[in-house]
Amino acid sequence: MPAADVIGRRTFLIGGGAALLGGCTVSQTAPPEMGSASRVPAIYRSFYGPRPDEQFAIPAVDLARLDPAFWRREVPNPTGERPGTVVVDTGTFYLYWTMEGGRAMRYGVGLGREGFSWDGAATIERKQAWPTWTPPAEMIAREPELEKYRNGMEPGLGNPLGARALYLYQGGRDTLYRLHGTQETYSIGRAVSSGCVRLLNQDIIDLYERVPVGTRVVVRPPSNPILG
Numbered sequence: 001m002p003a004a005d006v007i008g009r010r011t012f013l014i015g016g017g018a019a020l021l022g023g024c025t026v027s028q029t030a031p032p033e034m035g036s037a038s039r040v041p042a043i044y045r046s047f048y049g050p051r052p053d054e055q056f057a058i059p060a061v062d063l064a065r066l067d068p069a070f071w072r073r074e075v076p077n078p079t080g081e082r083p084g085t086v087v088v089d090t091g092t093f094y095l096y097w098t099m100e101g102g103r104a105m106r107y108g109v110g111l112g113r114e115g116f117s118w119d120g121a122a123t124i125e126r127k128q129a130w131p132t133w134t135p136p137a138e139m140i141a142r143e144p145e146l147e148k149y150r151n152g153m154e155p156g157l158g159n160p161l162g163a164r165a166l167y168l169y170q171g172g173r174d175t176l177y178r179l180h181g182t183q184e185t186y187s188i189g190r191a192v193s194s195g196c197v198r199l200l201n202q203d204i205i206d207l208y209e210r211v212p213v214g215t216r217v218v219v220r221p222p223s224n225p226i227l228g
Contacts, residue, residue, distance in 0.1 A: 044071050048202050051163075055130050056156050058163060058183075058201050065185040070094075070108020072203050077104035078226050079218075086179070086207075086217040088197055090119065091225035093189045095179070095197065097210055107207065110187035110198040119221035122177070124213055125169035130155035136176070157183055163201040164208040168217055179217070180204060 040063050048061035048071075063071075070093065077098050079087040087096040087104075090111055096104040132152040140146045153159050162181020169175060178196045181204035182188075188200060197219075199207065220226060 047072050047206075048200070051202065051205070054163060054205075056163070058157070061185055061200055061202060066108070066200075067189055070189050072105065072107050072206065074099075075104055075106045077102050079104065081218060084215065086124070086211060086215055087226070088217070088219040089226040090220060091222040094226075095199065095207070096226075097207060105206075105210070107199050107203045108188045110182065110184075110189070111191050112196070113191050119219045119224075120170075121216060121218045122168040122170045122175055124166045124179075124211060124215045124217060125172075125174075126167035127208060127211075127213060128165045128167070129208070130163060131159070131161045131165040131180070133159050133161045162198070162204060164204045166204075166208065166211065179207070 050060045051058035083098050083100045085098045095107045095109045098104045134152045135146045166179040168177045181201040182198040
């Protein structure tokens with residue numbers, strides 16, 4: 001396997017990092033509101049409106065808390081990857097789904113804190129709507145209050161994996177990394193999670209509907225940013 005297709009040195013393969021990184025949790029204070037969302041274009045109000053049709057009704061995103069740079073939009077494909085690839089650019093907090101015709105759908109994401117970040121390539125081997133979240137044993141040891149979830153937290157808006165999860169594997173092995181949803185709007189564009197890549201629930205639903213099992217996922221480190 002080429003070096004570029006191996007998750008980098010800061011991965012779950014180092015020591016006991018797997019369980020820590022698989023937590024996909026966060027406990028931070030939200031920043032102040034960014035300003036009024038009263039002039040948000042209709043298309044974005046549609047993208048980020050409520051989803052009462054879901055198993056658990058999803059409220060509208062408070063776009064006053066989301067930098068417009070991280071709103072979902074179609075852009076020229078700057079990744080150099082073939083159509084049908086997910087590319088996470090950790091230097092800019094963007095995720096791209098590459099499409100035909102030199103285009104890509106771009107989403108804002110939240111990423112892992114320093115020490116939990118990772119890069120390389122993997123494959124989506126499993127997709128789950130409203131997934132169960134199971135904290136690893138090492139996380140429970142650090143945070144004993146999570147003991148009640150040792151056998152899994154039921155799906156719902158309070159579940160750290162949100163409305164959808166895409167499970168990343170490498171060489172047939174679960175890396176414990178996920179692309180998943182979140183209700184925490186303030187976390188998009190920031191490094192706050194325990195390693196996983198988080199999208200707003202409305203965005204992960206959109207991505208989930210586009211990507212098939214078997215999709216290649218490339219995570220670019222800050223030292224190798226996408227220009228464009």
